[in-house]
Amino acid sequence: MLLPTAKTLVLMPYYEDTRACQLLLQALRAQLGPDCFVLFVDDCSPQQPLTASALADAGLPGRILRLRRNAGHQQALALGLQYLAPHLQPQQQLVLMDSDGEDAPEAIPGLLAQLSQSAGAIDAVVAARGRRRERWTFVACYRAYQLLFRLSTGRVLDFGNFMVLSASGAQALAARPSLPVHMAASLLASDLRLGRHTVDRAQRYAGVSKMNLSALVGHGLRAIRVFKTRVLQRLRHAALLLAGLAAVLAWLSTGQSGSGMALFGFWGCSALALLCVLLYGLLAWKLASSYPQPDMAMVAATIDVPAPAAGQRRPE
Known part of the structure; x- marks a missing residue:
């Protein structure tokens, strides 16, 4: 597979979002100029498949991978990254973003500049989440999820798919x-x-999000699944700690003073320890399966969009 020598490449998944995608491409052209290459992974859009004219009208070269079946947002991104990464040159940088405009293209120059200025000291610059224009119910649920993620894994996940990778970083990821x-x-x-690099979440250029509540919950739980070894380890430690505390309280309950409160604490800690053991067993069973892997055989068609000829006027 031959790739252009453009320093900046942009990878985006696409699904049934033609108008927002057209506006985003125009914004990308304004931010990066014509010296970039855009790879779209069309996740088997049945009604609004992405066409070459969307890229050509923006005056940007690129390629569209059209999948045979709907694989989902994350698998589409993974397939695109695995398609591109082996062919990246050391001087090239890869931007990952969504195609609806919520990942603000105006933030890309700052992300690229931070990666370039690091002089190889970092492999990726992520768009850490800033302000979001969402309802308070969504914000409250999101904060609760962040707390659950931190308690489960001991890590903080404060970014999404919007990021810039060096060539070596993209290949490692x-x-x-x-x-x-x-x-x-x-x-x-x-x-x-x-x-x-903190970036405020932008608004979609057009249309409405296809991500409903159940899909968001599933997406969040899959992030925890990536840390399954760490999650199971923390559950084991919690169960042992609670069992030890229950034993101490059981011993204290045999005394004269405060025995009722100690006995109550014993039963409470025992119940929580048992719950941790049950959760450990359930998660160990559910998480034992291997991760699904994208297959290049899923690509039904490849559509190339060449760079506009020198002096060719870009459509307005």
Whole structure:
């Protein structure tokens, strides 16, 4: 597979979002100029498949991978990264973002500049989440999820798919087996050196999000799954700690003073320890399966969009 020599490449998944994608491409052209290459992974859009004209009208060269079946947002991203990574040159940088405009293209120059200025000291710069224009119910649920993630894994996940990778960073991330499950969690779990650049969440250019509540919950739980070894380890430690505390309280309950309160604490700690053991067994069973892996045979068609000829006027 031949790739252009453009220093900046942009990888985006796409699904049924033509108008937002067209506006995003125009914004990308304004931010990066014509010297970039865009790879779209069309996740088998049945009604609004992405066409070459979307890229050509923006005056940007690129390629569209059209999948045979709907694989989901994360697997589409993973397939695109594994498609590109082996062919990246050391001087090239890869931008990962969504195609609806919520990942603000105006933030890309800052992300690229931070990666370039690091002089190889970091492998990726992630767009750490800033302000979000969401309802208070969504914000409250998101904060609760962040707390659950931190308690379960001991880590803080404060970014999504919007990031910039060096060529070596992209190649290392593409090799992670958990990549198709959750891109951001896989990066956090890796040994790659990260920089952070706070970016406020933008609004979609057009249309409405196709991510409903159940899909969001599933996406969040898949991030925890990436850390399954750490989660099971923390459950074991919690069960042992609670069992030890229950034993101490059982001994104290044999005394004269405060025996009622100690006995109550014994039963409470015993119940929590048993719950941890049950959760450990359930999670060990559910998480034992291997991660799904993207297959290049899923690519049904490849559509190339060449760079506009020198002097060719870009459509307005």
